[in-house]
Amino acid sequence: MTPAQTAAFGAANRTGAGALAPGDVLALVAGLVFGAVLLWFAWVLYRSYEAWGRGRMDAFDAGGKLLRATFVLVLVGWLVT
Numbered sequence: 001m002t003p004a005q006t007a008a009f010g011a012a013n014r015t016g017a018g019a020l021a022p023g024d025v026l027a028l029v030a031g032l033v034f035g036a037v038l039l040w041f042a043w044v045l046y047r048s049y050e051a052w053g054r055g056r057m058d059a060f061d062a063g064g065k066l067l068r069a070t071f072v073l074v075l076v077g078w079l080v081t
Helices: 003-012 022-053 059-080
Strands: none
Touching: 022 059
């Protein structure tokens, strides 16, 4: 951030003991995004296992879904760090 942006963020933010730094807000947003993607990943795993267990999907389809979901999880994990 430029010094002008940092000053504007500080002016809009509370000053004093409860003030948030821009890095803190970034960490909060990154954590929320990664948490949402992790929840989505668990949902994909659950639904794939359920479909495989009921015979609506074979092992190769389930593996493909797992591979794609893992790729998205790793990509988002790399982007937020």
